[in-house]
Amino acid sequence: MTATPPEIQPFRIDVPQAQLDDLGARLANTRWPDELPGLGWSRGVPVEYLKGLAEYWRTGYDWRAQEAMLNEFPQFVATVDGQRIHFLHIRSPEPGATPLMLLHGWPGGVVDFLDVLGPLTDPRAHGGDPADAFHLVVPALPGFGFSTPLAGPGMNPARMAEVLVQLMTLLGYSRYGVQGYDAGAWVAPEMGNQAPERVSGIHLNAMLTFPMGTPGELDDLTDVEQQRWRAMQDFNDGYLQCNAKRPQTVTYGLHDSPVGQLAWIVEKFKELTMPEDALPEHCVDRDRMLTDVSLYWLTGTAGSAAQIYYEAISATSWDSEAVDSSHWTDTGPSTVPTGVLVSAHDVTVRRWAERDHNIVHWTELGKGGHFLAMEEPAALVDDVRLFFRSLR
Numbered sequence: 001m002t003a004t005p006p007e008i009q010p011f012r013i014d015v016p017q018a019q020l021d022d023l024g025a026r027l028a029n030t031r032w033p034d035e036l037p038g039l040g041w042s043r044g045v046p047v048e049y050l051k052g053l054a055e056y057w058r059t060g061y062d063w064r065a066q067e068a069m070l071n072e073f074p075q076f077v078a079t080v081d082g083q084r085i086h087f088l089h090i091r092s093p094e095p096g097a098t099p100l101m102l103l104h105g106w107p108g109g110v111v112d113f114l115d116v117l118g119p120l121t122d123p124r125a126h127g128g129d130p131a132d133a134f135h136l137v138v139p140a141l142p143g144f145g146f147s148t149p150l151a152g153p154g155m156n157p158a159r160m161a162e163v164l165v166q167l168m169t170l171l172g173y174s175r176y177g178v179q180g181y182d183a184g185a186w187v188a189p190e191m192g193n194q195a196p197e198r199v200s201g202i203h204l205n206a207m208l209t210f211p212m213g214t215p216g217e218l219d220d221l222t223d224v225e226q227q228r229w230r231a232m233q234d235f236n237d238g239y240l241q242c243n244a245k246r247p248q249t250v251t252y253g254l255h256d257s258p259v260g261q262l263a264w265i266v267e268k269f270k271e272l273t274m275p276e277d278a279l280p281e282h283c284v285d286r287d288r289m290l291t292d293v294s295l296y297w298l299t300g301t302a303g304s305a306a307q308i309y310y311e312a313i314s315a316t317s318w319d320s321e322a323v324d325s326s327h328w329t330d331t332g333p334s335t336v337p338t339g340v341l342v343s344a345h346d347v348t349v350r351r352w353a354e355r356d357h358n359i360v361h362w363t364e365l366g367k368g369g370h371f372l373a374m375e376e377p378a379a380l381v382d383d384v385r386l387f388f389r390s391l392r
Contacts, residue, residue: 005170011075011086011146013067015298020063023258023297027058030259041270045263049279053266054259057290063298066291070110073117077146078170080163083155086110086146087139089171092121094133098200098388099173101164101191102138105182105206106243106305107265108371109145110138111291115377120384131392132385137171139164141183143304145295150304156311157183161190165198174198177388181206181372183308189357192336201391202334202357203384205341206370208232209352221349228347235347239268243309251303258297265293272370274345284374334358339387341380343368361387 035047073088088110091097100120104112119126120134140147142155142163164187168176177200180188185207192199211217211229221229242250254261269280269289280289296302339361342348345368353359363383368376 005172007080007170008076008078011077012071013075013146015063015067019298023294024058026258027054030054030257045267045270050259050263050266053286053290054262056286057258057262057293061287061290061294063291063294066287066294069114070291078167080166080170082151083142083163084147084149084151085139085142085163085167087137087167088117090117090121090136090138092133092135094122094124094130096131097121097133097135098392099168099176100134100136100384100388101168101176101178101188102136102373103164103178103180103184103187104138104141104144105180105184105370106144106308107268107292107296108182109292109295110140111288111295112371112373113138114288116373116381116384119377119381123385128385132389134177134384134388135173137168137173137176139167141187141305141308143307144301145299148299148301148304150307153307153315154311155307156315157186157308158190158194159311160187160308161194165191165195168198175200177201177203177391179203179384182370186312189334189336189338192334192338196335199336201337201339201388203339203341203361203387205343205372205380206346207340207342207348207353209347209349209356211352212355217352225349225351228349232347236271239264240309240313243306244313245310247303247306247310250306254296254302255300261297261302262293264302265289265296269371272345273375274343274367274369276345283369284371288374337361337391339363339383341365341372341383343370343372343376345369361390 032047040046074090075088077084077086102113117136121136123132124130142160143150175198178188178191185204188202188204192202254264266280269284273280273283334357336358337360338357340348340353340359341363343365350362365379368379372380
């Protein structure tokens with residue numbers, strides 16, 4: 001590890017008060033719609049629930065306290081191959097710690113990982129083995145949070161991986177692991193594909209796997225695998241279709257209305273957390289959830305964060321060298337040792353994962369949802385430690 005190079009600059013979050021005042025005024029002046037009675041969450045976020053959450057956001061939630069808490073962590077920005085990247089860089093007190101990059105998904109950001117930062121960097125202080133310590137690099141993916149503006153079209157998972165591999169080079173890490181979920185579970189294997197001599201291992205959760213149309217590949221699925229495949233087919237992916245096909249059009253409503261942005265994200269916390277019938281704040285801390293939403297609103301990144309879906313699913317012709325729509329279904333066979341942690345909500349099918357990745361570690365957690373770092377942080381920490389311990 002070398003000294004921080006001049007291309008990397010320290011960063012602190014300092015949102016102008018005028019932006020916070022504007023947010024409060026917009027929340028106070030929300031034009032609320034009617035809704036059909038007695039439908040609960042079946043057709044979207046209920047009005048009365050959202051009114052209560054929006055009012056708490058306006059009058060009870062303290063952004064400045066959250067901002068101060070985030071600023072307790074070392075933060076930096078760097079321009080890597082034309083793309084601005086914001087990241088946390090937390091060095092472990094253990095000199096022999098393993099460098100590890102943590103990659104979030106949508107609708108997430110660096111705040112997803114706040115509950116795992118201490119245990120991963122300083123296991124000695126959290127009742128763990130100091131040999132399991134990590135130096136952490138936690139970037140906001142391009143287009144998310146303060147990793148903006150996007151450098152241009154073509155920022156698909158493979159392109160993001162290129163940028164992040166270069167970031168690790170700038171930081172002086174020649175050998176490191178990667179952990180990712182959701183969109184991060186697309187980007188992490190791409191980093192392994194592009195730099196297999198540098199990426200020591202990849203740990204994934206909320207990983208998507210798909211059949212490839214091979215004759216007979218659906219014939220002998222286990223009962224659990226059949227349930228997961230049905231869940232994938234039955235999942236209400238309206239947000240995905242909007243993000244993937246018309247991200248700019250969706251942006252106008254989300255960028256102009258904080259309640260629109262709140263509803264768009266809180267529905268995912270309701271739908272993807274466990275237990276499924278619980279309110280989202282019963283699964284993820286309410287202030288943490290609102291900090292996530294606030295970052296999307298205050299950075300104006302509803303549209304740029306959605307672009308990864310367009311690039312991974314819909315883009316085919318911006319630039320034949322920069323864009324490859326195949327990244328949604330197949331990143332190519334990987335040689336990097338890969339571990340997978342499957343929550344109770346996940347739909348990951350092992351045989352399809354093993355087809356595309358060098359799976360050497362598999363854990364069926366049996367609890368938790370999509371946002372494991374917030375829902376079951378101790379379980380995620382334990383499995384990350386176990387996986388990378390096996391590679392030492």
